[in-house]
Amino acid sequence: MSEPAVRLVVGNGASPPTAQPRGSANCVWCARPFTPRRTGGSAQRFCSAGHRQAFWIAARRWTMRAVEVGLLSVDCLKAAQTSVHAEGDALRSE
Numbered sequence: 001m002s003e004p005a006v007r008l009v010v011g012n013g014a015s016p017p018t019a020q021p022r023g024s025a026n027c028v029w030c031a032r033p034f035t036p037r038r039t040g041g042s043a044q045r046f047c048s049a050g051h052r053q054a055f056w057i058a059a060r061r062w063t064m065r066a067v068e069v070g071l072l073s074v075d076c077l078k079a080a081q082t083s084v085h086a087e088g089d090a091l092r093s094e
Helices: 049-068 074-082
Strands: none
Touching: 049 074
16 A cells, blocks of 8 residues: 655745834734734734634644654654754654
């Protein structure tokens, strides 16, 4: 049996961000400009809660597919919990 074909897509196909006025940002999901909240907290990366949820749903699905076809190991995910940089032993190379 051959392994299933996997197509990894990076980005959402939107145009790259352009220069924007101070105090505005581009949504990670749709790349449209928006004005971030001013109430503090973490940096706002999405223009709406729906786009934030869509991003994380897609990220979880991508991760599961990558684990299922062997592109990513669970050990790599565990290592990522303790460090921003994956350790060499945690990455699977074939």
